[in-house]
Amino acid sequence: MVVVGAGISGLTAARRLVQAGAGSVLVLEANDRVGGRTENLDAGNGVITEGGGQWVGPGQDRVLALIDELGLTTFKTYVQGKSICLRNGNRQTYEGTMPPIGPDALADWVQLQTRLEQMASTVPAEAPWDAQNAIEWDSTTFGAWLDSNSASAEAKWLFTLGFSIIFAEDPHNTSFLRALQAIGTSGGVEHMFNTTGGSQESRIVGGSQLISQRMADQLGDRVVVGSPVTEISQESQGVVVTSARTQVRCERVIVAMAPADAERIRFAPGLPGRRAMLQRKWHNGTENKLAAIYDEPFWRGQGFSGQAMTDLPGAPYVIDNSPPDGSVGILLTFIGTAGYGPGLQWSDAILDDPGSRRSAFLNGLTTLFGPKAAQPTRCVEKDWLHEPWIEGGVSTRAPGTLTQYRNAAREPVGRIHWAGTETGILYEGYMDAAVSAGERAADEVVQKL
């Protein structure tokens, strides 16, 4: 068997195939590293900061089981102390998960959340296109719904900001049906927003890329990096997979890539229409991660958690990303490099110039945490927009995509099976769905043996 892609999903699939005794297994990876959309970045002195997916939380059973199986451990995201909410120059601190908003805004937040979760409960997890209002909801955007249904500017701002970070694109791009599906299959709005008790609760000791590195170590020379697959040809007796380094004939192939990335492969015969269009039209959100590294997490001593939600262009959402022992301090933010529409407006300089992004980031941190924040020992940026072989980070959908291409993301095409977080059901877009999708694709192949 051949697996294309050595991210968490592909490596999970390969490992399950080996465990099931499914014959010889080969993983072909285009990049010169494993991990896909997880990557440990060097923060100096043996410390890492995660450049991609990094958090796990309650309910994400498949990734938590895998972490355990691989002998890895998790630790809690740092949340002690005061968090900061800064908007229109108005700075407030708060403890816990909910920023301090006025009573009207709070009531509005509650009605928005309640209605979203009620609607989400009518969307079938495995077949959102079968929801009674599927076409209506898939014909508009989450942003348009928020604009029409929020009564307070504050609540709307919090929703738009939070989901801009979560989806890595402005909600005005995102199908409202996809947003509802995500809310319904990712534990609800608060789970998606929260650290403690939510999807940002814990991190992996040593960094999330270790999940893939451990699996790759176990798979040994079954994993070939630097070998982009260029063609997958189905023949009557099997599949021929051609990569830059090798050509392999096998019984079945698992393609464990984001749909848009699979578009780089030539398929013979051509893919069915729905799958072909899905690959073209399903484009993930993209945002860069910027981390500032300090000698120590100085904000902790001042009673701050390091977390902030703001309208500062260089630091819209900030969180403490220090290593578990706090041996150095790391503050992390997200910046979309392509403009975010009405939700988050960045200048062309911030969008196009890494130096301007870094300045805006440090200016924002200084506004939030004082002059010490202006003097990091180093800054690290992970630029996902220009990452070779990987397009975008987080799973979203343009209007029309779900109702028109339906299950094309995971429906096998002859001897081709599909993995990748985009083909998972629960926590799609998170590491958890990468694991469950890899397991499901391996099961599909094993069933056919």
Place this chain on the structure above:
Amino acid sequence: MVVVGAGISGLTAARRLVQAGAGSVLVLEANDRVGGRTENLDAGNGVITEGGGQWVGPGQDRVLALIDELGLTTFKTYVQGKSICLRNGNRQTYEGTMPPIGPDALADWVQLQTRLEQMASTVPAEAPWDAQNAIEWDSTTFGAWLDSNSASAEAKWLFTLGFSIIFAEDPHNTSFLRALQAIGTSGGVEHMFNTTGGSQESRIVGGSQLISQRMADQLGDRVVVGSPVTEISQESQGVVVTSARTQVRCERVIVAMAPADAERIRFAPGLPGRRAMLQRKWHNGTENKLAAIYDEPFWRGQGFSGQAMTDLPGAPYVIDNSPPDGSVGILLTFIGTAGYGPGLQWSDAILDDPGSRRSAFLNGLTTLFGPKAAQPTRCVEKDWLHEPWIEGGVSTRAPGTLTQYRNAAREPVGRIHWAGTETGILYEGYMDAAVSAGERAADEVVQKL
């Protein structure tokens, strides 16, 4: 100078550069033919039927001038006799442009058209993102607007069907702002729908690909086909363009491709964020063209124009595509191969199997024009979904694209200038915009000499 892409836009740009004496000019084309999204298909006995863009109409001054300049001629689309409207088994014939709908549906059609054209008039042609309601309109889809604002099922059906064919995708995918911009810059709703007096008024004698072939003949060995460009590197003194066959250093380069197709090229340094995301998120609509060729245009003798609007899955819109002398008869339809959502629902068999598509097409034609239609001398299908090097046909936009990436489609990036119909202002997506965009890009380069 190097031009990437030998469609109408690239060849127009190259020809204008030569005419302006702008030094040596080289056109690099990935495909083994010129013409891009225009292609003459062999219909037997020296007759062609157009596989791509084919019509021109009043107001499309740039392409009409070019046709004239190249010594080509046009002829009127055949419209004599009765057209057919068939819906829910109810068959009616009519003459002229407007299908026979009831008085309520007609009133509804008029109010929809009036409101659309009024809103379209508030959208600046060159900067639709500056419209007062830009964010609201770019956050929803044309289909959602039609669903909410049409009072009669009949008028809604006609609008949805017509615009599904025009945009080559279901309006439930299309940004409402883009739909308004298109209406405002393409002569209005009737111009977009109509043959006589509209965008489907005339065809080119010998087929639309002749426009490109004539220009390529004039440019001679300046045009190199079968040479996909893989990289464009900007350096301080110029640009290095690398293709499969050659590497050229030049002063400036014009990329004359649909934005999504430019994504196949590696750019160094990486493109600015907005342009990079535009290329990923701007995906055109795609539909196949099917033509049935008969010994004679037998429907004409029976008093039919050959034109029909129907809910038959294999023949939603039919038009006479015979050669000017009527020496053979050709009926043409459009089928989307990826599912169209609520507007047009096709079975998986029709979407995925050319044989089923052909059967559905001939069944539809037989329902419309009688048993003779079941016996063509041949059928020709142009499959744009699986066309190498070219993605999609017609210019649309997903919600959010216009307001977020704004003028990134045509704003030069250093020494890179952009052409292609998607960078035109008037009649974007038509051949006319391909011509005006090629001329504009050539002008930009000449200004820099």
